[in-house]
Amino acid sequence: MNTRKALTEARLILIGIPVALWTLIPIYHMFLFALSSKQDAFSGELLPLHPTLNNFRIVFEEKHYFLIHFWRQLGNSLFIAITVGIITLVIAAAAAFSISRLKSRGGRLVMNCALFTYFIPAAFLAVPMYKAMGVYGLLNSQWALILAMITLASPYAIWVLKQASDKLPYELDEAARIDGATPLQLFRLVYVPLMVPSLVAIGTYALLLAWNEYLYAFLLLSNDKDITLAVALGHFLSADDSPWEVLMATGLIYALPPAAIYYVFRRYMVTGLTAGAVKS
Amino acid sequence: MSTLALPQIEPAAPSGPVRKRMSPWQTWGFILLAPYVVVFLVFVLYPVFYGLWLARHPQSYVDLVNDPIFFGSVINTLIFLIVAINLKMMVALFLSGFFIRTQPWIRWLSVLFILPWAVPSIPTILSVRFMLNPEWGIVNQVIFRISGADGPNWLNDRWLALSMAMAVHVWKSLPFWTMILIAGRLSIPGELYEASSVDGATGWQKFRFITWPSVQALYLTSLILSMIWTLGDFNSVYLLTGGGPADLTHVLATLGIRYLRLDQVDLSMATIVCALPLVLPLVYFMMKRLSK
Numbered sequence: 049m050n051t052r053k054a055l056t057e058a059r060l061i062l063i064g065i066p067v068a069l070w071t072l073i074p075i076y077h078m079f080l081f082a083l084s085s086k087q088d089a090f091s092g093e094l095l096p097l098h099p100t101l102n103n104f105r106i107v108f109e110e111k112h113y114f115l116i117h118f119w120r121q122l123g124n125s126l127f128i129a130i131t132v133g134i135i136t137l138v139i140a141a142a143a144a145f146s147i148s149r150l151k152s153r154g155g156r157l158v159m160n161c162a163l164f165t166y167f168i169p170a171a172f173l174a175v176p177m178y179k180a181m182g183v184y185g186l187l188n189s190q191w192a193l194i195l196a197m198i199t200l201a202s203p204y205a206i207w208v209l210k211q212a213s214d215k216l217p218y219e220l221d222e223a224a225r226i227d228g229a230t231p232l233q234l235f236r237l238v239y240v241p242l243m244v245p246s247l248v249a250i251g252t253y254a255l256l257l258a259w260n261e262y263l264y265a266f267l268l269l270s271n272d273k274d275i276t277l278a279v280a281l282g283h284f285l286s287a288d289d290s291p292w293e294v295l296m297a298t299g300l301i302y303a304l305p306p307a308a309i310y311y312v313f314r315r316y317m318v319t320g321l322t323a324g325a326v327k328s
Numbered sequence: 329m330s331t332l333a334l335p336q337i338e339p340a341a342p343s344g345p346v347r348k349r350m351s352p353w354q355t356w357g358f359i360l361l362a363p364y365v366v367v368f369l370v371f372v373l374y375p376v377f378y379g380l381w382l383a384r385h386p387q388s389y390v391d392l393v394n395d396p397i398f399f400g401s402v403i404n405t406l407i408f409l410i411v412a413i414n415l416k417m418m419v420a421l422f423l424s425g426f427f428i429r430t431q432p433w434i435r436w437l438s439v440l441f442i443l444p445w446a447v448p449s450i451p452t453i454l455s456v457r458f459m460l461n462p463e464w465g466i467v468n469q470v471i472f473r474i475s476g477a478d479g480p481n482w483l484n485d486r487w488l489a490l491s492m493a494m495a496v497h498v499w500k501s502l503p504f505w506t507m508i509l510i511a512g513r514l515s516i517p518g519e520l521y522e523a524s525s526v527d528g529a530t531g532w533q534k535f536r537f538i539t540w541p542s543v544q545a546l547y548l549t550s551l552i553l554s555m556i557w558t559l560g561d562f563n564s565v566y567l568l569t570g571g572g573p574a575d576l577t578h579v580l581a582t583l584g585i586r587y588l589r590l591d592q593v594d595l596s597m598a599t600i601v602c603a604l605p606l607v608l609p610l611v612y613f614m615m616k617r618l619s620k
Binding site for chain 2: 057060063064067068070071072073074075077078080081090092094138139140142143145146147150151152153154155158160161162163164165167168169170171172173174175176177178179180183184195196198199202206207230231232235259260262263267278281282284285292295296298299300302303306307310311314
């Protein structure tokens with residue numbers, strides 16, 4: 049029996065090693081570049097032989113042509129992500145409450161509209177959205193990106209929140225009604241407190257979606273002082289002699305907050321976001 | 329503001345011959361629904377119709393079909409959908425079986441495994457791009473050190489570059505689908521497996537007769553959903569190859585944006601309209617499945 053157990057374990061390790069390598073190599077490569085001087089980065093060494101934080105210093109002191117607005121762009125990314133997270137949360141929670149708890153007429157139609165939006169491939173909606181933003185006179189305003197990201201994030205948000213709120217016992221609402229609660233009180237005092245885990249998951253989802261977005265950001269914003277860090281990273285591609293090691297340092301700084309947020313909220317994220325999917 | 333004041337009014341007291349007054353609950357239902365409805369009308373419905381209106385000239389489609397890049401993009405998109413997605417979902421199904429095991433080291437690995445999905449795509453895709461650089465990229469340097477021969481010019485050959493773009497796509501989205509399928513597997517009652525073990529079922533039989541029937545529907549839903557999203561995957565191709573070499577690795581998503589950047593909005597919208605026969609059946613299928 050013991051040899052059989054060892055055999056299974058060996059087989060598992062044979063799966064685990066390729067999985068670990070496949071997952072980590074591109075990320076390790078980022079670290080390798082970010083910690084190397086230009087010379088070392090291009091030498092093909094697999095380990096950082098002379099690790100240096102110089103690239104990070106260049107980024108933080110905005111000491112490169114591509115990075116003169118680094119702090120500002122970091123701030124833009126932060127502002128846009130947080131705004132999208134909050135507004136999406138409010139819109140989606142209100143809609144899900146209305147559809148699921150108040151059983152509003154037309155709620156089903158709205159849910160279907162949201163689902164339909166969710167299923168339009170994002171890159172296809174980008175072109176019409178870009179033209180429409182032009183009509184609204186919002187191009188090159190950060191609000192264009194914020195509104196676009198809210199549009200992209202809220203369908204899934206509504207759907208997940210609706211699934212979660214359908215599970216709350218309906219007797220709670222009845223009890224609140226009998227006690228004379230207004231709809232808003234029901235929302236504020238009963239619904240929101242019970243929904244906290246899903247709300248955290250959805251707020252985080254919307255925030256990360258906005259922080260990570262590249263395509264919409266690069267279409268809707270062009271002024272160097274308004275763009276997000278994602279677009280700024282894309283700018284490095286425009287020159288052949290770009291400082292890739294500095295780019296990787298910037299990329300690492302950009303990738304750190306979402307990774308950290310993800311791990312902090314991991315429990316909420318996984319259960320909140322997969323719950324809807326499993327049900328279908 | 330009258331609607332806001334409504335909740336205080338006793339709904340039982342009809343004031344005049346109004347057609348069935350809305351109760352405060354219904355009023356609030358509409359008010360709470362309104363923000364999303366506005367977002368949908370202004371940022372989805374209007375843009376979609378405006379876009380379709382821009383795509384109304386038959387000439388755009390003639391121009392599009394005459395552009396050799398278009399035909400190549402359609403082929404690339406189909407390869408992407410059929411090869412990459414099926415491969416990804418099969419691996420995800422396989423790995424979901426691996427990651428539900430309870431050994432501590434597998435738990436730790438699963439935490440790392442999520443990274444590609446948790447980290448934004450731009451820096452990681454660019455990292456892969458540098459790894460594949462033919463002269464100083466780390467992949468070719470390692471190949472040179474091991475074999476003494478020059479490695480391939482990864483991003484300068486159509487099929488090789490497209491394969492790399494598909495690999496990047498799989499790398500990025502595999503964790504998400506694995507997680508979904510793990511959740512699916514965890515919802516299977518454990519007694520089924522215990523009972524089958526008592527009956528002496530092999531691992532394959534357990535998969536074939538317990539796991540697969542239970543996750544089949546979820547697998548299909550995930551497959552379709554992943555196809556729809558992949559149609560809109562702009563980053564994997566654009567950031568890795570930029571559509572190159574010689575615009576040979578474009579997919580419909582990057583082609584549409586390419587025309588937009590070249591100020592050929594008609595062509596851009598026509599490209600998207602041409603993708604609709606691919607998208608709409610998938611969307612219809614998903615809507616039927618999820619709105620039940």
